[in-house]
Amino acid sequence: MKNYNIAIIGCTGAVWVEMIKCLENLKIPISQLKLWASPRSTGKIVETFMWNIEIKEVNEDFFENIDYALFSAGWEKSKKYIPIAVDKWVVCIDNSSYFRYDENIPLVVPQINWDTIWNSKIIANPNCTTAIAAVVLNPIYKKYGIKKIIMSTYQATSWGWAKAMAELEGNTQKYFSWEKATIEQFVDNIAFNVIPHIDKFQENWYTKEEMKVVWETQKIFWDNNIDISCTCVRIPTFRAHSESIVLETEKNVDIEDIKNILENAPWVDLVDDIENNKYPMPLYASGKNNVEVGRIRKNLVFGDKWIELFISWDQLLRGAALNAVEILEVCINNLKK
Numbered sequence: 001m002k003n004y005n006i007a008i009i010g011c012t013g014a015v016w017v018e019m020i021k022c023l024e025n026l027k028i029p030i031s032q033l034k035l036w037a038s039p040r041s042t043g044k045i046v047e048t049f050m051w052n053i054e055i056k057e058v059n060e061d062f063f064e065n066i067d068y069a070l071f072s073a074g075w076e077k078s079k080k081y082i083p084i085a086v087d088k089w090v091v092c093i094d095n096s097s098y099f100r101y102d103e104n105i106p107l108v109v110p111q112i113n114w115d116t117i118w119n120s121k122i123i124a125n126p127n128c129t130t131a132i133a134a135v136v137l138n139p140i141y142k143k144y145g146i147k148k149i150i151m152s153t154y155q156a157t158s159w160g161w162a163k164a165m166a167e168l169e170g171n172t173q174k175y176f177s178w179e180k181a182t183i184e185q186f187v188d189n190i191a192f193n194v195i196p197h198i199d200k201f202q203e204n205w206y207t208k209e210e211m212k213v214v215w216e217t218q219k220i221f222w223d224n225n226i227d228i229s230c231t232c233v234r235i236p237t238f239r240a241h242s243e244s245i246v247l248e249t250e251k252n253v254d255i256e257d258i259k260n261i262l263e264n265a266p267w268v269d270l271v272d273d274i275e276n277n278k279y280p281m282p283l284y285a286s287g288k289n290n291v292e293v294g295r296i297r298k299n300l301v302f303g304d305k306w307i308e309l310f311i312s313w314d315q316l317l318r319g320a321a322l323n324a325v326e327i328l329e330v331c332i333n334n335l336k337k
C-alpha cells in the first residue's frame with residue numbers, strides 16, 4: 001500500500017489533539033507528516049505517535065510534495081493557503097467554514113455522502129453541530145423521510161478555541177474568590193451561565209451558527225425541502241455538545257422501530273434506559289467516537305409524525321477531527337493519487 005505525505009495546519013489546537021489520535025487509530029498510511037501552526041509555535045517540537053516533528057515556518061514551499069493537507073487553523077488561513085496548496089495538487093480537507101457554502105465544494109459526512117467527493121481538490125468538513133445531528137438523522141431520513149426539524153443546542157466551550165475552555169476554567173475559579181470575570185472569548189461570563197448567542201446575528205435574527213445548521217443540513221442531505229429552525233446555546237461545560245431535536249417525518253412513525261434503526265445505525269449508540277436514568281449526557285459522550293441518542297418519544301404537540309430525541313457527542317473528536325480523518329481515509333481509498 002502506498003504511504004502519503006500529509007500536512008496539518010493548526011497542529012497545536014484543540015482539534016489537533018484529537019486529529020493525531022485519529023490518524024493513528026485509523027492507521028492512515030503516512031510516509032511524511034508536516035506540521036504548521038502560527039509563527040508563535042515555529043521551531044517547537046511536537047510529539048506524535050510516529051516521530052517528534054518540528055513545526056515549520058509558513059511559506060509557499062510548505063506544500064511541495066504533499067498529497068493531503070488537513071486545515072484546522074481558522075477560516076483566514078484556509079482562505080489564503082488552500083488555493084496555494086491546490087495549485088500544487090494537494091487535496092485539502094478544511095475544518096473551517098470558508099468553503100462550506102460553495103456549491104462546487106463537497107460538504108462531507110462520510111457515512112452519508114462520501115460519494116460527493118468525486119475528484120474535488122477541496123473537501124469541506126461540516127460544522128460539528130450539523131454533522132453530528134446528520135449522523136443520527138440519516139437512518140430516520142432514509143426510512144421515514146424528514147420534512148421539518150426544530151433543534152435546540154447545548155454547546156460546550158471547546159468549540160472554536162482552546163482559549164475558550166481556559167476562560168470557563170478561569171471564571172469558575174474567579175467566581176469563588178469574588179474576582180471580576182474575564183470576558184474575551186464569549187459575549188458574557190460563561191461560568192454559571194448559559195448564553196443563547198453563538199456567532200454573529202443575521203438579518204433574520206438567527207445567529208450564523210444557527211443558520212449553519214440550516215444551510216449545511218440541507219446541503220449534506222441534498223434536500224432544500226427540509227425546513228429547519230435552530231436555537232444555539234453555549235453552556236458552561238468543557239467538552240461534548242448536546243441537542244434536543246424535534247422532527248416531522250414524511251411517513252407515520254413507529255417509535256420502537258426508530259429505536260431499533262438507531263440502535264443498529266453506524267456511529268450511533270442508543271442510550272435510552274429511562275428507568276435507570278440512562279440517556280445521553282456530555283460528560284459520558286466525551287472521548288467517544290459514537291454519538292449518543294436517547295429520550296426518543298412521540299411529540300405531544302404537533303401530531304403523529306413528530307418525534308423528539310436528545311443527542312450528545314464529543315465535538316472535538318466525532319464532530320471535527322474524526323470526521324476530517326474519515327474524509328481523508330475515503331480519499332485515500334477512492335482517489336487516484
Ligand SMILES: NC(=O)c1ccc[n+]([C@@H]2O[C@H](COP(=O)([O-])OP(=O)(O)OC[C@H]3O[C@@H](n4cnc5c(N)ncnc54)[C@H](OP(=O)(O)O)[C@@H]3O)[C@@H](O)[C@H]2O)c1
Pocket residue numbers: 009010011012013014015016036037038039040041042058071072073074075077095096097126127128158159160161162163315316319320
Ligand atoms: N473546536 C471544535 O469543536 C471545532 C469543531 C469544528 C471545527 N472547528 C474548526 O477547527 C479549526 C481549529 O479549531 P481549534 O478548536 O483546534 O482551535 P485552537 O485550539 O485555537 O487552535 C488553532 C490552531 O491554529 C493555529 N494558528 C493560529 N494562527 C495561525 C496562523 N497565523 N498560521 C498558522 N496557524 C495558526 C494555532 O497555532 P498556535 O498554537 O501557534 O497559535 C493552533 O494550532 C477552526 O477552524 C475551528 O472553527 C473546531
